[in-house]
Amino acid sequence: MPSKAGTTRLVIVESPAKAKTISGYLGPGYVVEASFGHVRDLPRNAADVPAKYKGESWARLGVDVDNGFHALYVVSADRRQQISKLVKLAKEVDEIFLATDEDREGEAIAWHLVETLKPKVPVKRMVFHEITKPAIQAAVANPREIDRDLVDAQEARRILDRLYGYEVSPVLWKKVMPKLSAGRVQSVATRIVVERERQRMAFRTAEYWDILATLAVANAGEGPRAFNATLIALNGDRIATGKDFEPTTGRVRAGAGVVHLDEGGARGLAARLEGRPFTVTRVEEKPYRRRPYAPFITSTLQQEAARKLRLSSQQTMRTAQRLYENGYITYMRTDSVNLSETAISAARRQIVELYGERSVPPEPRRYTGKVKNAQEAHEAIRPAGDNFRTPGEVAKELSAEEFKLYELIWRRTIASQMTDAVGSSVSVRIRAVSTSQEEADFGATGKTITDPGFLRAYVESSDDENAEAEDAERRLPTLVKDQPLTADELVAQGHHTQPPSRYTEASLVKALEELGIGRPSTYASIMQTIQDRGYVTKRGQAMIPTFLAFAVIGLMERHYPRLIDYDFTASMENELDEIAGGDHAAVDFLTAFYFGSSNGAGDQDIARSGGLKKLVTENLSEIDARSVNSIPLFTDSDGREIVVRVGRYGPYLQRELPGGEQPAPAEGEEGGAQGDRAPIPEGLAPDELTPEKVHELFLGGSGERKLGDDPATGEPIVLKSGRFGPYVSSGERKSSLLRSQTPDSLSLEEALRLLSLPRLVGVAPDGVEVFANNGRYGPYVKRGEEFRSLESEEQMFTVSLDEALALLAAPKTRGRRAAAPPLREMGVDPLTEKPLVIKDGRFGPYVTDGEFNASLRRGQTPEALSLEEASEMLAEKRAKGPAPRKKAAAKKAPAKKVTATKKTAAASKSTAAKKTTTAKATAARKAAPAKKAAPKKATAARPAEE
Numbered sequence: 001m002p003s004k005a006g007t008t009r010l011v012i013v014e015s016p017a018k019a020k021t022i023s024g025y026l027g028p029g030y031v032v033e034a035s036f037g038h039v040r041d042l043p044r045n046a047a048d049v050p051a052k053y054k055g056e057s058w059a060r061l062g063v064d065v066d067n068g069f070h071a072l073y074v075v076s077a078d079r080r081q082q083i084s085k086l087v088k089l090a091k092e093v094d095e096i097f098l099a100t101d102e103d104r105e106g107e108a109i110a111w112h113l114v115e116t117l118k119p120k121v122p123v124k125r126m127v128f129h130e131i132t133k134p135a136i137q138a139a140v141a142n143p144r145e146i147d148r149d150l151v152d153a154q155e156a157r158r159i160l161d162r163l164y165g166y167e168v169s170p171v172l173w174k175k176v177m178p179k180l181s182a183g184r185v186q187s188v189a190t191r192i193v194v195e196r197e198r199q200r201m202a203f204r205t206a207e208y209w210d211i212l213a214t215l216a217v218a219n220a221g222e223g224p225r226a227f228n229a230t231l232i233a234l235n236g237d238r239i240a241t242g243k244d245f246e247p248t249t250g251r252v253r254a255g256a257g258v259v260h261l262d263e264g265g266a267r268g269l270a271a272r273l274e275g276r277p278f279t280v281t282r283v284e285e286k287p288y289r290r291r292p293y294a295p296f297i298t299s300t301l302q303q304e305a306a307r308k309l310r311l312s313s314q315q316t317m318r319t320a321q322r323l324y325e326n327g328y329i330t331y332m333r334t335d336s337v338n339l340s341e342t343a344i345s346a347a348r349r350q351i352v353e354l355y356g357e358r359s360v361p362p363e364p365r366r367y368t369g370k371v372k373n374a375q376e377a378h379e380a381i382r383p384a385g386d387n388f389r390t391p392g393e394v395a396k397e398l399s400a401e402e403f404k405l406y407e408l409i410w411r412r413t414i415a416s417q418m419t420d421a422v423g424s425s426v427s428v429r430i431r432a433v434s435t436s437q438e439e440a441d442f443g444a445t446g447k448t449i450t451d452p453g454f455l456r457a458y459v460e461s462s463d464d465e466n467a468e469a470e471d472a473e474r475r476l477p478t479l480v481k482d483q484p485l486t487a488d489e490l491v492a493q494g495h496h497t498q499p500p501s502r503y504t505e506a507s508l509v510k511a512l513e514e515l516g517i518g519r520p521s522t523y524a525s526i527m528q529t530i531q532d533r534g535y536v537t538k539r540g541q542a543m544i545p546t547f548l549a550f551a552v553i554g555l556m557e558r559h560y561p562r563l564i565d566y567d568f569t570a571s572m573e574n575e576l577d578e579i580a581g582g583d584h585a586a587v588d589f590l591t592a593f594y595f596g597s598s599n600g601a602g603d604q605d606i607a608r609s610g611g612l613k614k615l616v617t618e619n620l621s622e623i624d625a626r627s628v629n630s631i632p633l634f635t636d637s638d639g640r641e642i643v644v645r646v647g648r649y650g651p652y653l654q655r656e657l658p659g660g661e662q663p664a665p666a667e668g669e670e671g672g673a674q675g676d677r678a679p680i681p682e683g684l685a686p687d688e689l690t691p692e693k694v695h696e697l698f699l700g701g702s703g704e705r706k707l708g709d710d711p712a713t714g715e716p717i718v719l720k721s722g723r724f725g726p727y728v729s730s731g732e733r734k735s736s737l738l739r740s741q742t743p744d745s746l747s748l749e750e751a752l753r754l755l756s757l758p759r760l761v762g763v764a765p766d767g768v769e770v771f772a773n774n775g776r777y778g779p780y781v782k783r784g785e786e787f788r789s790l791e792s793e794e795q796m797f798t799v800s801l802d803e804a805l806a807l808l809a810a811p812k813t814r815g816r817r818a819a820a821p822p823l824r825e826m827g828v829d830p831l832t833e834k835p836l837v838i839k840d841g842r843f844g845p846y847v848t849d850g851e852f853n854a855s856l857r858r859g860q861t862p863e864a865l866s867l868e869e870a871s872e873m874l875a876e877k878r879a880k881g882p883a884p885r886k887k888a889a890a891k892k893a894p895a896k897k898v899t900a901t902k903k904t905a906a907a908s909k910s911t912a913a914k915k916t917t918t919a920k921a922t923a924a925r926k927a928a929p930a931k932k933a934a935p936k937k938a939t940a941a942r943p944a945e946e
Helices: 016-023 077-091 104-117 133-141 148-175 188-203 263-273 300-308 313-325 341-353 391-397 400-415 505-515 523-532 547-559 565-580 586-594 604-608 611-618 691-701 746-757 801-809 867-881 899-927
Strands: 009-013 030-034 095-098 123-125 206-216 228-236 237-239 278-290 420-434 439-451 484-496 536-539 542-545 630-634 641-647 652-656 678-680 705-709 718-724 727-729 733-736 759-763 769-775 776-783 785-790 824-828 835-841 844-848 853-855
Touching: 009 016, 009 077, 009 263, 016 030, 016 867, 030 077, 030 237, 030 776, 077 867, 095 104, 095 313, 095 391, 104 123, 104 148, 104 391, 123 148, 148 547, 148 565, 148 611, 188 505, 188 523, 188 542, 188 547, 206 439, 228 420, 263 484, 278 439, 300 313, 300 400, 300 505, 300 523, 313 505, 341 400, 391 400, 400 678, 505 523, 505 565, 523 536, 547 641, 565 586, 586 611, 652 691, 678 691, 705 746, 718 746, 727 746, 733 746, 759 801, 769 801, 769 844, 776 801, 785 801, 824 867, 844 867, 853 867
Parallel strands: 009 030, 009 095, 095 123
Antiparallel strands: 206 228, 206 484, 228 237, 228 439, 278 420, 278 484, 420 439, 536 542, 630 641, 641 652, 652 678, 705 718, 718 727, 727 733, 759 769, 769 776, 776 785, 824 835, 835 844, 844 853
């Protein structure tokens, strides 16, 4: 679309990829340039504060709370070069179009660009929800002004999060551990994960039994002959199932009125039913109908991508960002399930082409969102354009990850406009009378789908991996009341109640959305933040809270419960939405929250307490650090309370001494004594600290476990945990576990095999012994001072003398290995025009331009990292400058001569000092648990908000 004759327009977008796509849709007279996201923000640390503000009392916050919450914004160091370029371009054009994203963040970036560039030419705002030629041309033809209400809402959110983070986080530094952070949303998300783990810790399993009968009909006709039915009642009373047990006691709920079968009861009843006649007592058939799912919004896309593609929230959003910027899908940060009329028409046309006219309902489907305060003017996530491209049509243009996500979005969109899935469901009750005249009722259900409708295109997954898929059928024979059946098999089967499942990223996003906490643009960053801060770790897809998270949430619950209250956090989101709608003033909202003077805005409980400022300062002296950092587990059989303490070197176990007294704390530690402490192995989940596991960890303070006795020597063989990992010991012999072995599954036979190392393979012709052993760098064979590596650990036990000698005779590989090829070549950095590659280093993959290196962050993968992200990471490294070189050690000055008397006095003084230092170090070592590294990623100089 050419601009007016003689007119030059500057179009500013957020990313180079977006700029490249859009520039192809605009004609001559348009210059399209990227801002690289946010161009300025509140200062991250004291170094960011301009010199003229450093003396201000509010400078550390970056917000002048006494003057209308005026925010101090600074241009990011890694954006200055690009801003200079934009300033220059702004002076050379006749008009500026701000084409940042259509949400609040995008609106704020547009405003910040105006404030930073200070253009002298007209500025217009253009918005679009997909990057296609018609959408871009329509946006240029219909610009608008910057929406100040949206900007105010985003700014209020940013300031709110800064106040929350910068006022509450120092409390955590003083009472729990340095460099921790609190945040309006991250703390609530952490609380949700901690509460689920508490439920798992309090859970007590219960066992219950039932009977599975394989029943058959005499004349099955066209249907199946046999089917399964489960015992559901005995003498009219329902058989107990998992839902009938109290989760914290493992006992049947009071008043449940159920029959609790144990193993003996189930097996006995099965025996008494053997050979007895079975009769159908009831058959109920109902129509089955399932409506399609709504199109994707941000949260449901993250959930399904996690379930189906095993992508983290951040991976999903990065991939969706690339698809959006390259014109494949609509904007991916949305909470609206709406589809435009154009999209509905495109979907219906494609359904007819692919599945036939019968798959399209008479009227288009329209959906209503369940998300609180959803932005209904936006669209759901769908394929871009007026005519959707099928996955087959774009397969060659996309990476594997992009293709899978595009196909997911395409299928969900198409399915949302298809007909219902219909069929029938049937419920059958069957009775048999045992030899003891017990009436046993069995139940079976079936489902038949006569028309799959939308299920042809898409079937939603479930967080429960054992759940039956919605398109699965369970076919039963044609049955009628009073029909006789025979039992081919009766099997008593046992079950155990299960604790509530841990959250995954997908289910945690869903929980936050249902509570009305957070917004589409924040979910992925929150998932990453709580992991980076050391509050949550992942085991597969499951999110496990650390004991550090228990301490932080415990402090917040006791002293600042309102700040992590679900309703309160959701109400703040509502008020921010009201600011965005022009119904509330941001200053009133912030004043009520921070100072407590409510002008009809803000949370009344916080207002009555005097506001956040008073809340965190006045209560500080009431917080007992030892109590906060102690998580009670249980009382052992000797009446001692077992607690987890969160110490400076990591969590550890502690128990009271007999009589309830505690020894005096050693210097530099929180308290306790060596014999009553035990380190908690890294990776052990809180709910795995059972009494049995705790007892094991307290054995010797290092988690010893006797595996048995050596049949040759009679000495005990013990599994221990040492500084360099688990090992087995017997007498003077020790051997580390192999990489393929785990302490939990190690057997006595495997331990004996380990203790046979080093293994004498044989004697070489020159009389020198040849051994096979396991070392720091893996398995090897040795002859004298000659070593050669073995290919596998198993070879240590099987390699023959001839094979070992042949290996030892081969020449060593000398010198450095050839440099490994890069993991990925990314292209040219848009900022420096240097080629970027991803390499594999000692500490994992990193991106480099040959001069600066930046390690990939947790959750980032070489395959998914975008060029823009890589450029930003290296820009941050450049802004910090090269790492300072270590100074060479200063040369020692020549020792001065002293007299014999002085020498004696100096030596005596030095010896005394060494003894004192050694005694202190020994005491500290005895008192301290095994050292553990502080949680990774929790090293930011200032807390991240949210």
